[in-house]
Amino acid sequence: MGLLNSDKLLDLLVRQRLLTIKQQKFVLRNKEIQREKLIKQFGKGREAASMKSDKDFPDMVDILVSMKLEVRGRTTRILTEEVIMRAVSRALEIPFKSLDPLELDIEIVTKTIPRNFAISNQILPFEIRNGILQVVTCHPDNKTALEGIEQANQIEVRPYLSTRTDIKKILAEFFGFQESITAAETQFTAPGQGSTVDIGNLEQYVKLTATGKISSTDQHIKAAVNHLFNYALEQRASDIHVEPKRRFCLIRFRIDGVLHTIYKLPKAVHAAITSRIKALARMDIAEKRRPQDGRIKIGQEDGKEAELRVSTVPVAFGEKTVMRILDPEVIFQDLDGLGFSKRDRVVFNSFMTAPHGIVLVTGPTGSGKSTTLYSTLKKIATPEINLVTIEDPVEMVYEEFNQISVQPLIDVTFSTILRNILRQDPDVIMIGEIRDLDTASYAVQAALTGHLVFSTLHTNDAVSTIVRLQDLGLEPFLIGSTMLGALAQRLVRTICPHCKAPYEVDIPDLAKMGFPVSGQGVMELYRGKGCKECRKTGYLGRMGVFEIFPMSDKIKKMVTDNATDAELRKIAIREGMTTLNEDAWQKVRNGLTTVEEALRVTGKM
Secondary structure (H helix, E strand, O other): OHHOOOHHHHHHHOOOOOHHHHHHHHHHHHHEEEHHHHHHHHHHHHHHHHHHHHOOOHHHHHHHHHHHHEEEOOEEOOHHHHHHHHHHHHHHHOOOOOHHHHHHHHHHHHHEEEEEEEEHHEEEEEEEOOOEEEEEEEEOHHHHHHHHHHHHHEEEEEEEEOOOOHHHHHHHHHHHHHHHHHHHHHHHHHOOOOOOOOOOOOOOEOOOHHHHHHOOOOHHHHHHHHHHHHHHHHHHHEEEEEEEEOOOEEEEEEEEEEEEEEEEHHHHHHHHHHHHHHHOOOOOOOOOOOOOEEEEEOOOOOOOOEEEEEEEEEEEEEEEEEEEEEEEHHHHOHHHHOOOOOOHHHHHHHHHHHOOOEEEEEEEOOOOOOHHHHHHHHHHOOOOOOOEEEOOOOOOOOOHHHEEEOOOOEEOOHHHHHHHHEEEHHOEEOOOOOOOOOHHHHHHHHHOOOOEEEEEEEOOOHHHHHHHHHOOOOHHHHHHEEEEEEEEEEEEEEEOOOOOEEEEEEHHHHOOOOOOOOOOOOOEEEEOOOOOOOOOOOOEEEEEEEEEEEOOHHHHHHOOOOHHHHHHHHHHHHOOOOOHHHHHHHHHHHHOOOHHHHHHHHOOO
């Protein structure tokens, strides 16, 4: 198979100090042992002779990767497939390309060269730039295939190197998805065929197959939608957007709080994809003029499950569908991993272990309130207590909670449920949101009768919850006697650990941005350079920024005496409260996030 399957590769790695002579001999010895095992397995004679040829044995790269050899240097690391291919790239002066599926154009990948040719030669076209077709391969000496592409397309080809694992995975996913979409487009644009497909009686529970197993023989729309679900879970997306435009259908994923365009699909398949999703979510397929809500539970091949909360609204060019992905591994987390400082964790723990009172979590949509509440409830849920939630809608079905869904159409609201909930002998009550005086009054009544109540409120910070409750009509003495405290939060993207690097910033520049620094000189902070793991963004994952406001005896008295928001904040800070801005700055100083992220979520310091 050329260079990568010969002893020249080992020599190349030794020259670049990625292998020692001792390791090289160990690899060769291991290769011979494998060869002997295969010969013994397949017998002698003609079969054994064929097995001895290099082309019938595992690629040398695969052998090296499977051995997990250590590369000694400034830091010890493992010899991975990417490290090997980058070494080959340097030696042959062929640029290396990190493949990010979110950056690839499915049209170029799937319609430039035939599927069988691409898969058999492990070649993936990814861009046409200045009239030159850019392709990646894992076989640097496969000149015949590259020349064939040039002749067939009448275009100059520029090769890049990448890992065989990434190339195989993307080819399987992209060609499988494209075949499903193309077949569906043909089906729904053929005369008289648009109305013959029955997608109204499909199961609600979706068992996903692996993305590499999509084939054109599947029900095409079902396969395409399954692929979208799989792909979103794989890419750690929190939301899937299916947006109709004038001439196409746009698929976007929200990853770490930022939307990425994934696919531009033919407009002909939009209605079928939307109908499939609505059918799974038990929504009315025929109703296209009114917003609808539903949910889907999906099971993956590895046994894991996730839930999708589905929302459709009519827009200019059809129905837009947004699916919020509720992954149990994301929504139920260890509280110590959410981003609490040591002081805030102690204070919040005192809220959780209190016998009664009200705890309010505040923040805008998408700030992580649900994760904080669900993780808290899971922490305190035991067989000895009755934990009841009232939600609109139920975010994540969890059997240890007694969950009640608000249904306004039949007058099942937060306040009407709360009116009767005390007869259910609850110990802990979680109210999805306090929206009006009735709900707030019943929450206070529950707290006064010995129950621990958690809820959310829309305010900009924790201290403002007092003013907001007063605006709803609650008497100050009731607030002071029942509230344990409030927590405001935001989500910041965390620096990618794979490409994290220090840099220096002028202290006066930080002071101008509002950060609590003074003096001259420079300060060392951190940011991500951008790598394959973080898709060149420099960020991987998110964490919370918190402001926890406990109701001390002094603050309770001030609330009863109608103290202003500014007065309450001043005393709270004096008693040790860390503001959102201060917590964000501490995470910047500790190398967890960047200056830009701190400013993005909290505004100017």
